[in-house]
Amino acid sequence: MFQTAELGQKVSKSEFKQRELILRENLLALQQRLRSEGKFPVILDFAGVRGAGKGTSANLLNKWMDARWIVTQAYSEPSDEEAERPTFWRFWRFLPPKGQIGVYLSGRYSLPLLNFVYGKLSLDQFTQELERINNFEKALADDGAMVLKYWMHISRDVQKKRLELLENDPLRSWRMGPEDWKNWEMYDRFIEAAERIISQTNTGHAPWEIVEGEDHHCRSLRVGEILQERLERHLLKEQFRQKYLSEMRKEVHEKVKQAADNGNGNGNGSHGKTIMDKLDLSLSLGKKQYRKEMAIAQARLAGLHQQAMQKKLSTILVFEGPDAAGKGGAIRQITQALDVRNYKVYPFAAPTDVENSYHYLWRFWNCIPRAGRMTIFDRSWYGRVLVERIEQFAGDDEWRRAFAEINDFEDQLIAHGTVLLKFWIHISKEEQLLRFKSREETPHKRWKLVEEDWRNRERWDEYAAAVHIMIQQTSVQQAPWVLVENESKRYGRIKVMNSVCDALEKAIENAPQCSVKPAGKR
Amino acid sequence: MFQTAELGQKVSKSEFKQRELILRENLLALQQRLRSEGKFPVILDFAGVRGAGKGTSANLLNKWMDARWIVTQAYSEPSDEEAERPTFWRFWRFLPPKGQIGVYLSGRYSLPLLNFVYGKLSLDQFTQELERINNFEKALADDGAMVLKYWMHISRDVQKKRLELLENDPLRSWRMGPEDWKNWEMYDRFIEAAERIISQTNTGHAPWEIVEGEDHHCRSLRVGEILQERLERHLLKEQFRQKYLSEMRKEVHEKVKQAADNGNGNGNGSHGKTIMDKLDLSLSLGKKQYRKEMAIAQARLAGLHQQAMQKKLSTILVFEGPDAAGKGGAIRQITQALDVRNYKVYPFAAPTDVENSYHYLWRFWNCIPRAGRMTIFDRSWYGRVLVERIEQFAGDDEWRRAFAEINDFEDQLIAHGTVLLKFWIHISKEEQLLRFKSREETPHKRWKLVEEDWRNRERWDEYAAAVHIMIQQTSVQQAPWVLVENESKRYGRIKVMNSVCDALEKAIENAPQCSVKPAGKR
Secondary structure, eight states, rough: GGGGGGGOOOOHHHHHHHHHHHHHHHHHHHHHHHHOOOOOOOOEEEETTTTSHHHHHHHHHHHHGGGGGGGEEEOSSHHHHHHHHOHHHHTTOOOOOTOOOEEEESOTHHHHHHHHHHSSHHHHHHHOOOOOHHHHHHHHHHHTTEEEEEEEEOOOOHHHHHHHHHHHHHHTGGGGGHHHHHHHHHHHHHHHHHHHHHHHOOOOOEEEEEEEEHHHHHHHHHHHHHHHHHHHHHHHHHHHHHHHHHHHHHHHHHHHHHHHHHOOOOOOOSSSOOOEEEOOOOEOOHHHHHHHHHHHHHHHHHHHHHHHHTTOOOOOOOEEOOOTTTTTHHHHHHHSSSOOGEEEEEEEOOOOHHHTTTTTHHHHTTTTOOOOOOOOOSSSSSGTTTTHHHHTTOHHHHHHHHHHHHHHHHHHHHHTEEEEEEEEEOOHHHHHHHHHHHHHHHHGGGGGGOOOHHHHHTTTHHHHHHHHHHHHHHHHHTTTTTEEEEESSHHHHHHHHEEEEEEEHHHHHOOOOOOOOOTOOO | OOOOOOOOOOOOOOHHHHHHHHHHHHHHHHHHHHHOOOOOOOEEEEEEEETSSSHHHHHHHHHSSOGEEEEEOOOOSSOHHHHSSTTHHHHTTTTTOTTTEEEEEEEEEHHHHHHHTTTSHHHHHHHHHHHHHHHHHHHHHHHTTTTEEEEEEHHHHHHHHHHHHHTTTTHHOOOOOHHHHHHHTHHHHHHHHHHHHHHOOOBTOOOEEEEEEEHHHHHHHHHHHHHHHHHHHHHHHHHHHHHHHHHHHHHHHHHHHHHHTTOOOOOOTTTTTTTTGOOOOOOOOOHHHHHHHHHHHHHHHHHHHHHHTTTOOOOOEEOSSTSSSSSHHHHHHHHSSSSSGGEEEEEOSSHHHHTTTOOHHHHHHOOOOOOEEEEEESOGGGGTTHHHHTTTOOOHHHHHHHHHHHHHHHHHHHHHOOOEEEEEEEEHHHHHEEEEEHHHHOOOGGOOOOOOHHHHHHHHHHHHHHHHHHHHHHBBBBOEEEEEOOSSSSHHHHHHHHHHHHHHHHHHHHHSSSOOOOTTTT
C-alpha cells in the first residue's frame, strides 16, 4: 500500500513556483464557487506519519485560499469539556457550514490509531471505532458533504532523518517530545494499523489519498491538485444531485400518493392501528393524590439528580407529542425539582438559517451536556422523521436514512453512559380541539396557538402513522420511548416524573464511580 | 420496538379476499414492469420469530406473482460445499438477476442471531457480523438493487399457543423439533438480539419492516402491500437514478477532462511516476539456471499443494498485467506442477449478458474454490478499477467505491483462511510492441492479438496511473500485490513460482489442523 508513496518523486523549486501560481488561482476560484453556489461543506483530513507534512499542508491550504472561510482545527488530547461528552462531540462542534472548508489535523483517526498501536484497543474494538467513523462520514456525505482524507507518508528512514534534523535545530527542537522516538520505533506497527484504517474506511464517499511526503514541493502540489480536482468534480456532481433529488422527490411522491389515493394500499400502515391506539386515555388522578405524589416524586428527583451529578451521570430527556399535548407542563414539573445551574431546557422549532447550513443533527450535538447535567429537549432530532417528513422538507430517502443516523447518535450517548429517555406525550384528537379552543379563549394563552397548529391537526392521521413507525424503529431497551397518557395532565405528569426517577435510580445503581468512559470507547 | 407489532390487528376473511384480489393484480403488474424495464434485482428477506408466518408469506408471494421469475431460497445449516467457502458465498450464489425477485428464509441474519443468543458470538463479534451484512447490502443497493427486510413478530404468549397447536396437530407435528421449545424459553434474549439487529442494520438502502404476525390475513396483506408500495417507488426512483447517473457521467467527465487538458493538473497522478517505474526490468535469468530453478520450484509447489489440500487450505492467485505481458505463460508453469483435479483456471474477459445481469462481483464469487483447491484468475475483479474505469463502463463513483468492495471481498477470503496472492506481471511499453509484432508475424500466435490490444496500448499512461492507484489502495499485508519484472519471462516466471511457494509454505506452517472456520467467523 505505502510502497506507492516511496518513489522519491521530486519537483524543482522553479517548477513548483510556476505550478503553485496556477494552482492557487484555481483553488481561490473554486473556493469562491463553493461559497456562492456550493450547498455543501468540504471536510479535509490530514493523517499520516509524523514529519510527512501534515501541518505544513494545512498551513499552505490556508495560505493559498481565503482563510476566512476555512475552519482549521488541530486536535490533541481531549479537553475536560470534550472528555465529558461522547467522543464525536469534538468533531461535530468544529464542522464547517455549507459553502466552507474544514481542515483537520490529528482528527478522528488519531486516537484510535494510537490506542491500537499501543495495545489499548483490541482489534475488535479498533474495527468498531473505525465503523463509527464510517457512520459519521456517511451521514455527512449523504447530506452532500465532500469528504477527502489525505494520508501523508514517508518511509522509516526518511522519518528518522526528519526527527534528527528537528532535534538538532535549536529553533524547532521544542517540537520534539519523548514520544516521538518511541513512536518511530513502533513505525512498522503504525504502518500496519494505517493499512487497516485505509482498507476499512476508504469508501466511495470519503476516499483516502496517499501522498508521498518526502519532497515538500511535490507533496504540496499533490495535496493542492487533488483538492482542486475533487472540488471541481464535487461542485458539478452536487448540481446534478440536487436537481435529481428535487425532480425525483416531486414526481415519485406525486405518483406514490396517486397510487395510495386510488386505494392501492399503503405500506406505511396509515390505514391500520397505531401503538397510540393501545393507550388508555381515561387514566386520571385526583387533585389531592396528584399533589401528594408530585411532592414525593420531586423530592426523589432532586435527590437522585444530586447523586447523578456526583457520579457524573448525564441525563437527556426528549419530549415529543402533538401540539397542546402538555409537553411544556411536564417539563416544568421536572425542572422545578432541579437547580438551575445543573439543567438546561432547549426548545426546538424550525431550524434557523445558521442551523440549516449544517447537517440536521448538528444543532442537537451542540446541546449535549457536560458530565452530570440534565438536558431536556422540547422537540428534538425526531423532527426529521415527523414534521420534516410530513412537510416534505426531508425526502423519502432522507427520513428513512434518519433512523440509522438517530440510532447511531443515541448509541453514542448511551455508550458514554448518558441516561436517555424519550417521552411521547399523547392526547386524543378530541382533547386537542378542546385545548386549542381554550387557548383561543384565554388571553394569556392565545400566543401559544398558531396557524400552523391547525394545519398540523388536519394531518393528524399522517402524523400518527409517522409516530408509530418512529417508535417502532427507535425504541430500544437502552433508550426507550415512554408513551404518556396525558389526556389527564395530572396522570401524565406523574408518569413522566416517575419514569425519570426510575431510570435515574437504575443508572445510579449500575454506574461506576465515574461514568466518563475513556475517549472513543463504544 | 416490538410493542408496535402487538396491537392485535385483524382483517376479516371477506375483506381479505377483496383486498387480496386487488393486491395480486397490482403485484403481478409490477412484476411485469420489473422484468421489462427493471434494471435491478429485488431482494426480500424474511426473518423473525418462529411461527410468525415467514414461510407462509414467502409461499404467498410465490402464489400471488409469477413464480418463474422468483428465486426462493430457504437456508438451513450450511452444506459441506458452503462451509468450505467464505460465509457469504451461499448468499451470493442465490442472488436474483436484474429484473427478478429473490425471496430468502432464515438468510444472512439467521446464524449470527442464533449464535449470539446461544453465546457462541460475543457482542463485539455479533456487531462485526452485522457490519459485514451491512457491507453486503450496501454493495447490492449501490448497484441499484431494492433490498427489503421483513421482521415477522408475535408475542411470547402467541408463540407458545402456536407451538402447542403445531405439536398437537398430527399432520404438522413433524415440523416441531426439540430446539423449538428451547428457543421459546429464550424468547426475551431473541427479542433483545433482534433489537440490536434492527438498530444496526436498518439503513436507508436496506430497511427493515416490522410486521405483526398474529392474524394471518392482516399479516399477508401487509407483507404484500409494503412490497407493492416499495417496488412502485423503486421502479420510479431507479428510472431517475439511471438518467441522473448517465447525464452526470457524461458531463462531469467531460468537464474534468477539459480541465485536465488545460493543464490544470490531475489528481490521479497520471503525470507523476508510478510504482512500476521502480521495477528493474533488466533483471533476467540464463536458460540453464532457469530450467534448474523451475524444476526445483515446480517440485516444491507440487509438494506444498498436497499439504495444502490435506490442511484444506484454499489458494487464490490473481494475474493482471498489460496485454502480452506473459500472464498465460506464468500460469502454465504453475498448473504444470499440479493435479488437474485440484486446480481451476478462470480466464475473464468482458462480462457476458448473463454476468452483466448481476453485481460485478457475482461472477467472481461463483468461482471461489472448495477447501484445499487452488484457483487461478487470469484477469479478475480488478477489471472494475482498470479496464472498466478507463473505458468508462464504471463511472467515477463506481470505480472509487470498488476499492472498499474489493477489500471487503478479499477480507472475507482471508478470514476464511484462503491464501490470496495478486500478481502484476509487468513489461515495458517497448517490449509490448516487440511482442505484438512477433504475434502478428507468427501464424500460430496471431489469434492472440486483437484490435483492442492496440487500443489499450494507446492508453498506456492512463492504465499505468490506474494500476498505481489500484496497488496503493488494495495491497495489504495479508493480500499483497507482487510486482513481477517480466521483461525477461524466465526471470518473471521464477519470481511468480517462488512467491507462490513461499506464501503457501508460510500459510501451511501457520495453519490449524483444518482451516475451515465456523460459519460466519470473521
